[in-house]
Each structure stands twice: as C-alpha cells, then as structure tokens.
Amino acid sequence: MKNVGRVADGIDLVDVRHLGNPHVIAAAVLDTGAGLAIVDPGPESSLANLLAALEASGRSLSDVRHLLLTHIHLDHAGATGAMVRRHPDLVVQVHERGAPHLADPTKLLASAERLYGADLQRLWGECVPVPAANLRPLRGGERLALGQVGLQVAYTPGHASHHVSYLHASTGTAFVGDTAGIRITGRDYLFPPTPPPDIDLELWRASLDRLAEWKADRLFLTHFGPAATVEPHLAEMRERLVEWSDRVRASLSEPGDDASRAAEFVRRVGEEVRRHLPADEALRFEQGAGLKFCWYGLARYWRKRLPP
Numbered sequence: 215m216k217n218v219g220r221v222a223d224g225i226d227l228v229d230v231r232h233l234g235n236p237h238v239i240a241a242a243v244l245d246t247g248a249g250l251a252i253v254d255p256g257p258e259s260s261l262a263n264l265l266a267a268l269e270a271s272g273r274s275l276s277d278v279r280h281l282l283l284t285h286i287h288l289d290h291a292g293a294t295g296a297m298v299r300r301h302p303d304l305v306v307q308v309h310e311r312g313a314p315h316l317a318d319p320t321k322l323l324a325s326a327e328r329l330y331g332a333d334l335q336r337l338w339g340e341c342v343p344v345p346a347a348n349l350r351p352l353r354g355g356e357r358l359a360l361g362q363v364g365l366q367v368a369y370t371p372g373h374a375s376h377h378v379s380y381l382h383a384s385t386g387t388a389f390v391g392d393t394a395g396i397r398i399t400g401r402d403y404l405f406p407p408t409p410p411p412d413i414d415l416e417l418w419r420a421s422l423d424r425l426a427e428w429k430a431d432r433l434f435l436t437h438f439g440p441a442a443t444v445e446p447h448l449a450e451m452r453e454r455l456v457e458w459s460d461r462v463r464a465s466l467s468e469p470g471d472d473a474s475r476a477a478e479f480v481r482r483v484g485e486e487v488r489r490h491l492p493a494d495e496a497l498r499f500e501q502g503a504g505l506k507f508c509w510y511g512l513a514r515y516w517r518k519r520l521p522p
C-alpha cells in the first residue's frame with residue numbers, strides 16, 4: 215500500500231493510516247526549498263506511520279521546520295506536542311484561540327473525553343503539551359513566507375472557533391482542514407463534520423465564502439485528499455449543511471430523547487452513506503466520522519438559538 219502521493223508541485227499527501235485504515239486522515243507535506251512544512255500531522259496514535267512515510271521518501275522529522283495546523287482537534291493536531299518534544303526547533307502555526315490549548319491541553323482533552331470516553335487514548339494516542347515558545351499564533355489575513363513557499367492564511371471558523379485555512383499560492387492548493395467537509399477523493403458523498411461544542415452555521419457559511427474568494431484550483435481535505443472541482447464542492451457543502459441542520463432542528467421537537475433522536479439521524483445518514491460508498495468504506499465512514507456527534511453538535515447549535 216502506497217501511503218505517499220503527489221498532489222501538486224512541492225506538495226505530497228501522506229495517508230497516516232489511522233488505526234491502520236486508509237483514507238481517514240491525510241497530512242500534507244510541503245517542500246519549501248528550505249525544509250519541510252506539514253499541514254495537520256494527524257494524531258499521535260499514527261505519528262509512527264507519518265514518520266515512516268517521510269523516511270520511505272528519503273526525509274525525516276529533522277527536515278521538518280513548520281507545522282501548519284488548521285485547528286487543534288486531535289485528529290488533525292494531536293501529534294504536535296510529541297513532534298516538538300523530539301524536534302524542539304519545530305515552529306507551530308495555529309490560530310490564536312487554539313494556541314493556549316496546545317500549551318495546556320487540559321480543556322482540549324476534557325472536551326475530547328466527553329466525546330470519546332475510555333476510547334480517547336486508543337483513538338488519538340498521547341497528547342503532549344507544546345511549549346509556548348514554539349507557537350506562532352495566527353489571526354487570519356497573514357501571508358507566510360516559508361522558504362520559497364508563500365501561503366495565505368484565512369480565518370475559517372464554523373467547524374471550530376479557531377479554524378484557519380492556508381492557500382499555497384503557487385499551486386492554488388487550499389488546505390481547508392474540516393471547513394469544506396469530509397469526502398474521500400473520487401467518491402461522491404460529502405458530509406459536514408459538526409461535532410460539539412463550536413458549531414456555528416453563520417460563521418461556517420461566511421468561511422465557505424472566504425474559501426470561494428480564493429478561487430483555488432483544488433481543496434485539500436484532511437478527510438480525505440484533494441478535491442479539484444472547487445466551486446461545486448463548496449456549493450454542495452453549503453447545501454448539505456442546511457439539509458443536516460434542518461433535519462436536526464426538526465428532530466428536536468420529535469418524541470423521544472436525545473439518544474433516540476441521534477440514533478435516528480445516524481440511521482438515516484447511514485442509509486445515504488451506504489448508497490454512495492462501497493460497504494467497507496461506508497462502515498469506516500460511519501464509525502470514524504462519528505455521525506452521532508454530528509447530531510449533538512447541531513442540536514447544541516440550535517438550542518443556543520431557539521426559544522425554549
């Protein structure tokens with residue numbers, strides 16, 4: 215199984231094979247001409263796979279100069295602290311609202327534990343604090359020059375309040391984390407990851423507008439891989455967000471409790487997923503994507519806004 219693929223000139227995709235599975239989490243490795251930069255290295259539980267993939271292509275952790283984080287969720291950034299511990303010169307770019315939670319991950323871990331419970335360690339591995347001196351907080355609007363590579367930074371909240379995206383100027387590749395949803399390259403099912411606690415649909419729509427303004431040639435999705443039809447992809451993402459949030463809003467006034475409403479949501483989305491994806495992929499998608507959490511994230515969004 216080949217875990218490294220070329221996305222564009224100077225950009226490789228590494229499939230970090232989360233829990234041994236392909237097509238779950240993609241890290242991007244950028245050759246800056248003066249060392250490497252990695253966008254979203256993934257969780258600590260798959261760090262060995264990321265490093266093995268680097269080594270298989272003749273590179274190593276000591277060649278990496280920068281980590282560019284879209285946000286601090288463990289599936290994107292969990293390996294950050296462990297990487298800095300092994301390579302103390304690493305510079306970590308992250309939104310200013312996320313930076314304090316990398317330096318002291320207590321709250322981040324408490325939030326993740328509410329979702330994953332006893333499975334936290336098995337899924338994401340060890341979460342090591344990042345020394346504040348390694349952190350370079352971003353606000354959005356920056357233009358980074360890393361070696362010969364120019365990157366624009368945009369603040370793209372909605373999925374998370376501290377989410378940023380990066381545009382690799384010379385290739386028109388936009389690293390969008392979770393902002394443009396989850397879709398395995400080549401498959402047609404797109405869905406919005408909407409876990410608690412930050413989901414904000416208005417901010418999310420504005421972030422999709424901001425991504426559209428970049429007129430990128432491709433989006434790079436952490437889950438999973440490049441999407442080359444940018445406009446239709448963003449349009450579908452807008453539609454799917456409305457569809458899902460309407461569905462969750464309607465479910466709030468249905469009989470039963472949250473557990474049964476979430477279960478019904480998972481059942482219906484699961485049916486759609488199985489119509490669009492091969493059986494083994496559909497199963498991984500349903501498990502890995504945490505569809506249940508998507509209901510809870512949208513329910514929380516509505517309950518903050520609707521009259522009781």
Ligand SMILES: [Zn+2]
Binds near residue numbers: 290437
């Ligand atoms: Zn994610």
